[in-house]
Amino acid sequence: MDLSYTDEQNAFRAEVRAFLQEKLPERLSDKVRLGHELTKEDHEEWHAILNEKGWLAGNWPKEHGGTGWDAVERHIFEEETTQAHAPRIVPFGINMLGPVLQKFGSKEQNEYWLPRILNGDDWWCQGYSEPGAGSDLASLKTEAVRDGDHYIVNGQKTWTTLGQYANMIFCLVRTSKNGKPQEGISFLLIDMDDPGIEVRPIVLIDGGAEVNEVWFKDVKVPVENLVGEENKGWTYAKYLLTHERTNIAGVGFANAALENLKRIARLEMSHGKPLIEDPLFAAKMAQVEIALMAMATTNLRVVSKAAEGQAPGAESSMLKIKGTEIRQEINALTREAVGPYAMPFVSEALEPGSNTEPVGPDYALPMTKTYFNNRKLSIYGGSNEVQKTIISKAILEL
Amino acid sequence: MKFDLTEERQMLQDGLRRFMRDSWDKSTREAVLDGDTGYSSEAWQGLAEMGVIGALFTEDDGGFGGAGFDLSVVFEELGRAGATEPLLEVVLAGGLIARRGSDDQKAVLESVIAGETQLAFAHTEPASRYDLDRVSTEATKSGDGFTLSGRKAVVVNGPNADHIVVSARTSGEVADRDGISLFVVKKGAEGMDLRGYRTMAGSHAAEIALDNVQAELLGSEGDAFDDIEWAVARATGALSAEALGLMEACRKLTADYLKQRTQFGKPIGKFQALQFRMADVLIEIEQARSAVINLCGNLDQPRDLRERHVSATKQLIGAVAKLVVEESIQMHGGIGMTEEYDLAHLTRRLTMCDHRLGDTTYHLSRFTRLAAA
Numbered sequence: 131m132d133l134s135y136t137d138e139q140n141a142f143r144a145e146v147r148a149f150l151q152e153k154l155p156e157r158l159s160d161k162v163r164l165g166h167e168l169t170k171e172d173h174e175e176w177h178a179i180l181n182e183k184g185w186l187a188g189n190w191p192k193e194h195g196g197t198g199w200d201a202v203e204r205h206i207f208e209e210e211t212t213q214a215h216a217p218r219i220v221p222f223g224i225n226m227l228g229p230v231l232q233k234f235g236s237k238e239q240n241e242y243w244l245p246r247i248l249n250g251d252d253w254w255c256q257g258y259s260e261p262g263a264g265s266d267l268a269s270l271k272t273e274a275v276r277d278g279d280h281y282i283v284n285g286q287k288t289w290t291t292l293g294q295y296a297n298m299i300f301c302l303v304r305t306s307k308n309g310k311p312q313e314g315i316s317f318l319l320i321d322m323d324d325p326g327i328e329v330r331p332i333v334l335i336d337g338g339a340e341v342n343e344v345w346f347k348d349v350k351v352p353v354e355n356l357v358g359e360e361n362k363g364w365t366y367a368k369y370l371l372t373h374e375r376t377n378i379a380g381v382g383f384a385n386a387a388l389e390n391l392k393r394i395a396r397l398e399m400s401h402g403k404p405l406i407e408d409p410l411f412a413a414k415m416a417q418v419e420i421a422l423m424a425m426a427t428t429n430l431r432v433v434s435k436a437a438e439g440q441a442p443g444a445e446s447s448m449l450k451i452k453g454t455e456i457r458q459e460i461n462a463l464t465r466e467a468v469g470p471y472a473m474p475f476v477s478e479a480l481e482p483g484s485n486t487e488p489v490g491p492d493y494a495l496p497m498t499k500t501y502f503n504n505r506k507l508s509i510y511g512g513s514n515e516v517q518k519t520i521i522s523k524a525i526l527e528l
Numbered sequence: 529m530k531f532d533l534t535e536e537r538q539m540l541q542d543g544l545r546r547f548m549r550d551s552w553d554k555s556t557r558e559a560v561l562d563g564d565t566g567y568s569s570e571a572w573q574g575l576a577e578m579g580v581i582g583a584l585f586t587e588d589d590g591g592f593g594g595a596g597f598d599l600s601v602v603f604e605e606l607g608r609a610g611a612t613e614p615l616l617e618v619v620l621a622g623g624l625i626a627r628r629g630s631d632d633q634k635a636v637l638e639s640v641i642a643g644e645t646q647l648a649f650a651h652t653e654p655a656s657r658y659d660l661d662r663v664s665t666e667a668t669k670s671g672d673g674f675t676l677s678g679r680k681a682v683v684v685n686g687p688n689a690d691h692i693v694v695s696a697r698t699s700g701e702v703a704d705r706d707g708i709s710l711f712v713v714k715k716g717a718e719g720m721d722l723r724g725y726r727t728m729a730g731s732h733a734a735e736i737a738l739d740n741v742q743a744e745l746l747g748s749e750g751d752a753f754d755d756i757e758w759a760v761a762r763a764t765g766a767l768s769a770e771a772l773g774l775m776e777a778c779r780k781l782t783a784d785y786l787k788q789r790t791q792f793g794k795p796i797g798k799f800q801a802l803q804f805r806m807a808d809v810l811i812e813i814e815q816a817r818s819a820v821i822n823l824c825g826n827l828d829q830p831r832d833l834r835e836r837h838v839s840a841t842k843q844l845i846g847a848v849a850k851l852v853v854e855e856s857i858q859m860h861g862g863i864g865m866t867e868e869y870d871l872a873h874l875t876r877r878l879t880m881c882d883h884r885l886g887d888t889t890y891h892l893s894r895f896t897r898l899a900a901a
């Protein structure tokens with residue numbers, strides 16, 4: 131047992147840190163740190179900076195234009211970027227679609243789509259969930275009917291994150307109603323400029339509109355946009371979900387959030403003293419920090435196994451649950467820390483380019499919004515209940 | 529021992545529940561959340577006509593109630609509907625005017641009870657957090673009256689208030705109990721800069737900067753602390769009852785949803801994982817109900833006993849509110865996070881109850897001090 135990183139790993143960390151110091155625009159890290167909304171252009175700017183360095187696709191092999199990093203290197207990169215308040219990498223093209231194409235796509239699909247993802251030519255979104263198909267994803271109904279060289283797609287997707295920015299959507303669609311529901315699903319790449327597609331924003335509890343409903347009416351999709359084989363989409367989707375769950379523990383995000391909480395607890399005054407000196411509040415913070423320290427090591431245990439080539443099973447479900455619980459608890463404590471200034475709901479002050487002054491200290495305003503927004507962490511990517519079902523099936527050998 | 533409501537209170541509850549159901553529907557909520565005041569003036573007028581504002585005052589003060597259980601009945605129904613009408617400000621500012629005001633000053637209560645005058649209580653300051661004695665706004669004698677200078681924070685209903693009850697120091701140091709006085713400031717007073725904004729609770733609030741603002745003393749000089757604590761105790765009972773109503777509304781929505789929503793070929797309420805959690809939510813809400821009874825039944829007890837109940841109840845309410853909010857959203861899945869669905873406003877307002885009149889940490893620590901005393 132050795133908890134230290136190798137010399138090469140430490141050197142890599144130093145390299146990442148130096149790069150961030152030089153290349154991460156302060157304008158962007160300030161926005162991330164203060165919880166302000168990032169525009170599409172902000173995301174694209176950061177992607178382009180990483181791409182120039184060759185560091186955009188941390189989980190792709192070199193042959194496809196990725197970094198070829200192992201799990202430990204990816205972990206170090208995530209730790210450093212979150213600590214520096216870099217924007218997160220928009221996951222849909224890089225972390226989700228990329229690996230699926232590499233594993234199951236045709237040579238032509240890889241040659242065409244992968245460079246476009248890296249260069250930012252396409253903005254992808256994920257079209258899995260439907261109003262009637264959430265946890266029970268296999269019950270999805272959006273239908274694709276073969277008609278010569280095309281599929282004709284009809285139906286509805288929902289909760290499509292950042293679909294308002296996307297020009298492409300990868301979808302699970304029903305191509306057969308025979309057999310088990312899982313056996314009639316296909317994986318299609320759909321151009322969102324098709325006139326039969328309509329995107330409507332969904333306003334969320336925090337006042338933001340990061341998700342959308344997407345309607346498909348007689349949308350024509352060329353057959354070459356089918357990934358892999360018809361009716362095998364479920365296998366690809368499950369593969370994608372395991373990739374969606376890499377970094378699922380969100381240790382970097384949790385550490386950054388904890389640091390922010392401590393900073394606020396030093397600035398907030400309670401009974402005339404910094405809140406961080408209030409023994410009860412300090413105890414609550416300590417409790418979540420202790421949990422995070424242990425979880426970070428659980429994460430590293432899984433990460434180093436993965437670096438040796440072992441695929442994580444129920445461990446990633448475990449990390450998802452613990453990781454999201456810890457982040458949500460940090461968010462709750464941060465909301466509590468700002469006291470009465472958790473109440474103002476002056477969203478305008480957080481919008482890109484706004485001149486509206488925040489109410490109260492500038493760090494206070496986004497905290498209630500973040501608390502509510504991050505309720506999503508335990509709902510999406512397979513809800514925490516679904517993850518527990520996976521774990522219990524594994525231990526009880528059901 | 530008897531836990532039923534009296535006949536009058538039962539009638540008040542039934543009538544109010546019906547009224548709120550009809551007058552605080554989805555379109556009202558949407559109009560209020562988009563509007564300029566943070567409440568519905570029709571609902572406010574209706575509440576006045578039903579005598580609901582009067583139920584917050586004793587007969588001596590022109591009302592017909594004013595007891596702890598009058599507060600709990602009214603506020604639980606307000607909470608159940610997710611209503612944002614500024615009644616808590618009546619309990620605070622109106623209560624203080626009734627308790628300390630001269631006959632002249634108390635005359636305004638008639639128009640408050642009639643729904644014609646809006647109130648606010650400006651006590652919290654940017655650095656006071658939840659401490660009631662941490663007042664640094666200064667009052668200086670000038671001629672017959674006083675002038676006030678300082679800052680007040682998150683003054684709920686501040687932008688709408690015709691009369692604002694403001695605390696300020698006439699002597700002593702920042703956290704002294706002695707030397708705090710109360711004043712009445714009228715809307716638009718010269719030197720008062722008021723920045724209004726929406727809150728997560730749906731109500732509107734204001735940051736108030738006072739620069740030599742003319743004010744009228746309420747009661748005598750320097751001895752307001754005990755009355756502030758008294759008014760806050762009553763308001764804590766009211767706010768806790770409102771939180772209870774909000775919890776009941778969240779529970780009902782969630783239970784209904786578990787029966788309706790189908791995944792894996794059956795209603796999700798058939799999954800034992802969710803059944804047990806629903807049961808936990810119910811158990812904790814019953815705890816909250818008892819905590820509200822504990823406080824509202826002890827508001828007229830001697831100070832030490834009353835204040836133990838204030839902190840015990842508010843601490844428990846805060847903890848249960850967090851559970852109910854988080855579990856309700858989680859058990860709904862994505863739908864629970866949408867603005868369109870009723871739960872969003874209810875859970876935001878419920879969460880904000882912990883940011884008024886002291887949060888769980890504040891009251892847990894206060895309870896240990898009161899218990900030791």
Ligand SMILES: Cc1cc2nc3c(=O)[nH]c(=O)nc-3n(C[C@H](O)[C@H](O)[C@H](O)COP(=O)(O)OP(=O)(O)OC[C@H]3O[C@@H](n4cnc5c(N)ncnc54)[C@H](O)[C@@H]3O)c2cc1C
Pocket residue numbers: 255256257258259261263264265266288289290291292341506509510511512513514515516519789791792796799801802858859860861862863865
């Ligand atoms: C902010 C946000 C962004 C999202 N982004 C995307 C996106 O980009 N693309 C996309 O395709 N989807 C996205 N989703 C959808 C997300 O994956 C679904 O919300 C999720 O799968 C849950 O489905 P549901 O919301 O329909 O809830 P339901 O499946 O209806 O679940 C409701 C509740 O029942 C529980 N439950 C369900 N089945 C069981 C069971 N068998 N045992 C115990 N409990 C159970 C759930 O855990 C949950 O608590 C997003 C969701 C959110 C909230």
